Amino acid sequence: MTDLAIDADGLGKRYGETVAVRDVSLSVARGTVYGFLGPNGAGKTTTMRMLTTLTTPTSGSATVAGEPVTDRAAVTEHLGYLPEEPPVYDELTGREQLSYVAGLRDLPEDVAGERVDALLSRFDLADAADRRVGGYSTGMRQKLGVIQSVLHEPEVVFFDEPTSGLDPRAARTMRETIADLAAQDMTVFLSTHVLSVVDELADEVGVLFDGELVAEGSPDSLKSRAAGGERTLESAFMDVTTPDDASTVDAPGGRDGA
Numbered sequence: 001m002t003d004l005a006i007d008a009d010g011l012g013k014r015y016g017e018t019v020a021v022r023d024v025s026l027s028v029a030r031g032t033v034y035g036f037l038g039p040n041g042a043g044k045t046t047t048m049r050m051l052t053t054l055t056t057p058t059s060g061s062a063t064v065a066g067e068p069v070t071d072r073a074a075v076t077e078h079l080g081y082l083p084e085e086p087p088v089y090d091e092l093t094g095r096e097q098l099s100y101v102a103g104l105r106d107l108p109e110d111v112a113g114e115r116v117d118a119l120l121s122r123f124d125l126a127d128a129a130d131r132r133v134g135g136y137s138t139g140m141r142q143k144l145g146v147i148q149s150v151l152h153e154p155e156v157v158f159f160d161e162p163t164s165g166l167d168p169r170a171a172r173t174m175r176e177t178i179a180d181l182a183a184q185d186m187t188v189f190l191s192t193h194v195l196s197v198v199d200e201l202a203d204e205v206g207v208l209f210d211g212e213l214v215a216e217g218s219p220d221s222l223k224s225r226a227a228g229g230e231r232t233l234e235s236a237f238m239d240v241t242t243p244d245d246a247s248t249v250d251a252p253g254g255r256d257g258a
């Protein structure tokens with residue numbers, strides 16, 4: 001089995017005239033956290049949707065957990081996905097929602113029960129577990145979405161803004177959970193606008209801009225490449241995601257002219 005959890009080669013997605021993602025090649029080693037950054041509309045969600053088989057690439061290819069993303073059944077078995085809006089049913093209770101997902105994943109009832117209890121308690125959701133999801137706050141829905149994405153202990157998990165809507169305590173639990181998952185050899189593909197989360201957790205970072213991967217490296221290597229005196233992830237991000245027609249900063253170092 002390959003040590004690459006994710007291996008994308010020239011991945012592209014076009015919607016009519018719009019090129020959402022262009023020629024993205026990246027690889028993510030097993031058991032690592034890959035921070036995926038980019039401005040609004042850069043193509044992050046589209047890339048994740050291709051890697052999670054929810055949309056078909058119009059060019060290039062990719063494997064996740066060694067399986068081609070064109071083989072949905074083979075890939076989905078190995079992955080978990082937290083989209084921006086977690087898919088949950090308002091009419092179910094939190095516990096019913098998780099049992100439903102556990103059933104879809106063919107988890108034995110006793111295993112599912114134990115994991116559900118542990119995760120509900122970790123995310124301070126145990127007291128609300130028997131209330132209907134329709135009455136949950138945004139953060140509670142987010143917690144439920146996170147729990148259901150990792151319930152089957154997938155090899156690779158894709159998180160789209162996992163700390164969105166979470167209070168500081170829950171956001172910390174989320175960060176600790178991501179670190180724990182990686183320590184258990186799970187691979188985490190983490191898309192977020194919260195640079196401090198990426199700085200803290202990511203082994204490798206990729207920055208997408210206008211559908212293209214314009215910079216890649218460890219957080220420290222990106223910071224060391226930042227122009228000017230401020231060696232932060234934010235300044236590195238600004239350097240490589242400044243539109244060509246912006247006149248306020250130097251030409252971005254990581255973009256090769258496109």
Ligand SMILES: Nc1ncnc2c1ncn2[C@@H]1O[C@H](COP(=O)(O)OP(=O)(O)OP(=O)(O)O)[C@@H](O)[C@H]1O
Nearest residue numbers: 015018019020038039040041042043044045046047
């Ligand atoms: N189904 C679609 N049909 C047409 N265009 C789309 C579709 N999905 C995405 N796009 C376009 O593709 C581009 C990339 O969108 P995407 O949602 O992948 O960006 P993003 O980086 O996830 O943004 P954000 O940070 O705001 O969530 C945008 O120009 C968007 O309008």
